[in-house]
Amino acid sequence: MFDEKGTVKWGVMGTAGIASWGTIPGMQKANGCELYAIAGRSLEKAQTYKERFGFKKAYKGYEALLTDPEVEAVYIPLPNNIHCEWVIKALNAHKHVLCEKPLAMNESELRHMFAAARDNGVILMEAYAYLHSPYICRLKEIITSGEIGKIDYVDTAFLTQNYYEDIRLHKEQGGGGIYDVGCYCTSMILSLIDSPVKYVKADAEFGSTGVDHLASVMLGFEDGSRASFNAGMILGKDSCDRYDRLFIHGSKGYIRSDVEYNGEGELSFEVTVKDTNGERITRTETVSAESNYSMEMEQMNECIKGKAVPYITEEFSVKNMRILDSILDAVGYNDSKKQFILTNGVTIPAVGYGSYLSTEKGGVQTIMDAIDVGYRYIDTAQFYGNEEQIGEAIEKSGIPRDEIFLCSKVWHTDLGREKTLKAFEESCRKLKTDHLDMYLIHWPKSDGNDDEWFEKVSGSWAVMEELYEQGRVKAIGLSNFLPHHIRPLLETARIRPMVDQLELHVGYMQEYALSYLKKEGILPQAWSPLGRAKLINDDNVSKIAAKYGCTNAALLLRYLNQRGIPVIPKSSSKERMKDNLDIFGFSISEDDMSYLSCLPERGWSDEHPDNI
Numbered sequence: 067m068f069d070e071k072g073t074v075k076w077g078v079m080g081t082a083g084i085a086s087w088g089t090i091p092g093m094q095k096a097n098g099c100e101l102y103a104i105a106g107r108s109l110e111k112a113q114t115y116k117e118r119f120g121f122k123k124a125y126k127g128y129e130a131l132l133t134d135p136e137v138e139a140v141y142i143p144l145p146n147n148i149h150c151e152w153v154i155k156a157l158n159a160h161k162h163v164l165c166e167k168p169l170a171m172n173e174s175e176l177r178h179m180f181a182a183a184r185d186n187g188v189i190l191m192e193a194y195a196y197l198h199s200p201y202i203c204r205l206k207e208i209i210t211s212g213e214i215g216k217i218d219y220v221d222t223a224f225l226t227q228n229y230y231e232d233i234r235l236h237k238e239q240g241g242g243g244i245y246d247v248g249c250y251c252t253s254m255i256l257s258l259i260d261s262p263v264k265y266v267k268a269d270a271e272f273g274s275t276g277v278d279h280l281a282s283v284m285l286g287f288e289d290g291s292r293a294s295f296n297a298g299m300i301l302g303k304d305s306c307d308r309y310d311r312l313f314i315h316g317s318k319g320y321i322r323s324d325v326e327y328n329g330e331g332e333l334s335f336e337v338t339v340k341d342t343n344g345e346r347i348t349r350t351e352t353v354s355a356e357s358n359y360s361m362e363m364e365q366m367n368e369c370i371k372g373k374a375v376p377y378i379t380e381e382f383s384v385k386n387m388r389i390l391d392s393i394l395d396a397v398g399y400n401d402s403k404k405q406f407i408l409t410n411g412v413t414i415p416a417v418g419y420g421s422y423l424s425t426e427k428g429g430v431q432t433i434m435d436a437i438d439v440g441y442r443y444i445d446t447a448q449f450y451g452n453e454e455q456i457g458e459a460i461e462k463s464g465i466p467r468d469e470i471f472l473c474s475k476v477w478h479t480d481l482g483r484e485k486t487l488k489a490f491e492e493s494c495r496k497l498k499t500d501h502l503d504m505y506l507i508h509w510p511k512s513d514g515n516d517d518e519w520f521e522k523v524s525g526s527w528a529v530m531e532e533l534y535e536q537g538r539v540k541a542i543g544l545s546n547f548l549p550h551h552i553r554p555l556l557e558t559a560r561i562r563p564m565v566d567q568l569e570l571h572v573g574y575m576q577e578y579a580l581s582y583l584k585k586e587g588i589l590p591q592a593w594s595p596l597g598r599a600k601l602i603n604d605d606n607v608s609k610i611a612a613k614y615g616c617t618n619a620a621l622l623l624r625y626l627n628q629r630g631i632p633v634i635p636k637s638s639s640k641e642r643m644k645d646n647l648d649i650f651g652f653s654i655s656e657d658d659m660s661y662l663s664c665l666p667e668r669g670w671s672d673e674h675p676d677n678i
Contacts, residue, residue, distance in 0.1 A: 074367050075102035075138045077131045077161070078121075079152060081111050082143040084166060088195065088328075089141055090119050092359020098367040105131035128152060132159040139370060141193075142166065145233050146240025150175040153190065157182040162189045162370050164362070168249045171240050172400075173387045173407045180380045189369050191376040192383045194253050195358035196328040198365055202257065204353050205314070205321065205335075209258065213339060215317030220258055220293040222251045224327055225280075225309040227300055234299060235275050237399075242277035244270070244393055248297035250327045251283075252389045256382065258314060261289035263389060265587070270397035273300070283393055319346075330355050384411065401628045402650060408564045409587055412541045414504070415471055416627055417647055418443030420593060420636035425452040428638055433459030435640045437470075440647050445593075445634045446497075447475035447508055448489055457498035472497060473504040475545055478512045478678075481522035486529045490538075504541040505530055506567060510551040514677040520554055531561045541565060545593075546675040549582040556586070565589045570631060571597035572607065572622055573668035580631075592626050595633040597669025606665055614652045617645050624649040625662050 076099055078085055093099040101121045106112035109126035116124040125131045131140070132155060139162040142152055150170055156163050157179070169192040170176035183190035196202065209217065224247040234241040265286040270278035280298035287293070312335075314321040319339035333355055338348040368374035391407060394400045406414045419441040425432045433444065433456050442465075446456050453474065460470055474497065480489040494500060507526055511519040530542040543565030544552065556562060566583055568576055570592035583590045596602055602618050611621040619635070619642070626633050627649055635646045654662075 072367075072371060073098050073100045074162075074370050075100045075136055076363075077103040077105065077134065077137040077140045078115075079105050079128050079131055079140050079142045079156070080144045081106045081115055082166075085141070085143045086115070086118075088359050089143065089193070089363070090115075092195070092357045092361075093141075093363050094119065095357050095360040096363035096367070098371075099363050103131050103134055103137055128155075132156055132161065137161060139164065139366070143193075146171060146245055147238065149240075150179060153179050154182045157186050157188055157190060160186055160188055162366070164191050164193050164366050166193045167253070168192075168240075168245055168387065168390060169383055170387060172391055172405075173384060173411065174405050174413050176384060176387045177411070177413075180383075189366070189376060190380075191366055191369070192378045193362065194250070194378055195362040196250070197253065197257060198361040198377060199329075199333075199353075199355045199358045201325060201329065201333045201335075201353045201355050204351065205258070205323075208321065208337060208351075209314070209316070212318075214314065214319035214321060214337070217259055217291050217314060217316050219291065219313075219315040220255050221295065221311070221313040221315075222254050222293075223296040223309060223311045224248070224250050225296060225298050227307060235273065235277055237276040241275070242279075242399065243298040243300075244278050244281050244390065244397070244399065246299060247327075248281055248283070248295070248393065249386065249390060251295035251297050252393075253382075253386050254312065254327075255285065255293045255295065256386055256389070259287055259289075259291050259293060261287040261291060263385075263392075264288050265585070266389065266392040266396055268393045268396040270399070271298075278397060278399060281393070281397060285389070328358050330357060395630055400630070402653060403627065403630070404650060406589060406630075406632050408541050408589060409562070410541065410564060412503070412564070414541070414565070414589070414591075414632055415443040416632045417441075417623065417649065418445045418471070418473070418632065418634040419643070420634035421446045421452055421456060422450050422593075422636055424636045424638050425450075425455050426638075430455045430459045430462070432638050434463055436643055437463045437465055439640060439643045441643070442469060443471040443473070443634075445473045447477070447506075448480065448493055449475070449477045449508060453493055453496035457496055461498055467499060471503045472499065473506065474502055475506040475508040476526060478509045481507070481512075481519075481526045483525040483529050486526040490529070490533060494538075501538050501540070503539075504543060504565065505533065505539045506543045506545045506565065507547070509546050509678055510544075510548075510675055511678065523551075523555065524558060527555060527559055531559070534561060543567070543588070546673075546678075548576075548579055548675055551675065552582070552586070552588070562586070563588050565591055567591045567593050567634075569594045569671055569673065570626065571595050571601060571669055572625055572662045573597055573601055573604075573665050574670045575663065590631050592631050592633045594669075594671060595626055595635050596622050598671070601669035604665075604668065607662075610654075610658050610662065613658070614654070616649075616652060619645055620649050621654070621662075624652065624654055625659065628654055628659060 103123040104115045104121040105125040112124040140156045142165040268283040270281035279300040285293040310326045312323040323335035325333045334352045419436040474493045476489045533539045541564045543563045545567035
């Protein structure tokens with residue numbers, strides 16, 4: 067516990083630049099902070115920081131700092147890719163944690179970190195020091211007062227340079243301008259616009275190391291407001307210049323500012339409004355801001371003492387990370403994912419086990435084999451006739467139900483409100499569970515002459531919305547729905563579909579449908595991702611697979627993964643099950659992705675949703 071004076075003993079995990087010129091000096095100025103311990107990869111560097119800043123202890127290695135019982139709180143400025151590992155270790159050691167932005171590499175990591183904080187009864191906060199500034203507070207006051215009216219548009223930028231030999235240029239360490247400075251822009255926009263994000267559009271310039279040097283982003287919000295930003299690390303080559311801007315346009319006026327993110331001292335910006343005659347009147351506002359880092363530390367201390375709640379909340383960090391994930395997806399940075407995050411925050415494994423026809427010979431044992439080799443997503447359907455076998459296999463496996471992502475589907479003969487509700491309960495009974503992780507409508511129509519299909523689909527969807535709201539289903543979606551089936555549903559649905567399973571594979575990528583799903587924020591998922599034996603044995607596929615030393619199946623699945631599409635391959639062979647999970651140890655080049663994308667049609671099932 068903190069001492070009688072209310073002082074918190076802080077440990078710093080790492081000797082990064084932002085710690086030396088930003089946060090540690092902020093600690094020195096802040097009330098209630100004791101610089102107690104510093105840890106580095108080398109004891110020599112930790113000792114240098116100890117002497118320079120006045121820490122009481124210096125440690126070689128981060129574990130040593132975490133085992134010190136005197137350390138109450140830890141500041142973590144490590145490379146982005148190891149934030150999750152060390153934040154969770156610190157939380158499990160019952161230390162409060164302030165971690166540099168971005169807190170995580172993706173939303174899934176972020177949620178695990180906050181869950182660890184709750185489990186251990188300690189505080190976790192993301193370090194956006196600038197958001198603690200009175201400058202930001204004043205901007206919000208002007209907006210809240212209604213002086214400039216409803217916000218229509220926000221534009222901002224954070225552009226810098228001189229990042230030529232830096233970890234921020236290495237993709238494996240979570241580098242790139244979107245992560246490093248774009249997160250300032252997204253957090254600024256979110257702090258000014260309080261509305262759910264409707265769309266994200268983005269493009270970026272990439273360097274030779276695979277990270278984005280310059281990105282341009284457009285955001286749309288449900289309340290009709292829009293935002294844009296530019297972010298990058300390579301503004302030029304001949305200086306160390308930096309460019310920051312903020313423009314907030316409202317229905318009655320606007321705010322212009324060139325104040326730098328994390329700016330301190332006397333900060334000035336302009337407010338322009340129209341008088342009763344329609345004339346523009348501009349005034350200059352000036353705010354005095356001390357160290358943002360010291361204000362951030364003092365706020366964190368108050369939280370530790372139980373006198374305040376984190377200013378940067380878990381909800382805010384999740385919203386911000388979700389936007390960053392969407393931007394990175396849009397520009398092609400995230401070309402390998404072991405998990406995907408649905409629009410409601412639910413995590414779905416990138417590779418699931420497709421059980422259609424897989425259990426005909428092996429039955430329960432086939433599903434147990436899949437679980438044994440590592441599958442934690444089992445995909446089934448009412449039509450497959452194997453739900454009872456899957457329920458028995460999960461029960462026998464000993465794996466807790468909450469560790470299995472379980473998806474089933476309602477068949478077209480059971481569309482309509484009452485039939486779907488009955489089918490759902492029957493699927494749960496057979497699967498020996500009281501809830502499903504995902505529930506889908508299997509096909510939109512019973513046949514090509516089904517003129518009443520939409521009425522039945524609407525009735526089923528209303529039931530699925532209710533099941534979702536009751537917590538009986540974590541995610542709801544569709545299967546084999548094409549854009550012309552989805553459009554009318556979106557006009558009436560209260561809850562938008564989160565997933566659409568489609569036949570997708572090299573030789574049959576349904577590009578128009580994929581483009582539509584991306585625009586609508588619906589995650590495409592691939593059934594028959596291997597395109598049957600005709601594609602598995604294709605000479606063109608074999609030629610590319612040989613270059614990477616992988617099986618044809620691994621190449622085909624990896625292709626879809628790099629396109630941001632989770633897959634559900636099926637196999638009854640335990641060895642092939644393993645092979646289908648092993649798709650993350652290599653990356654397909656852009657040229658080979660292009661080649662595979664341009665192969666003529668092959669491997670199609672000949673099943674069309676309008677004529678099944």
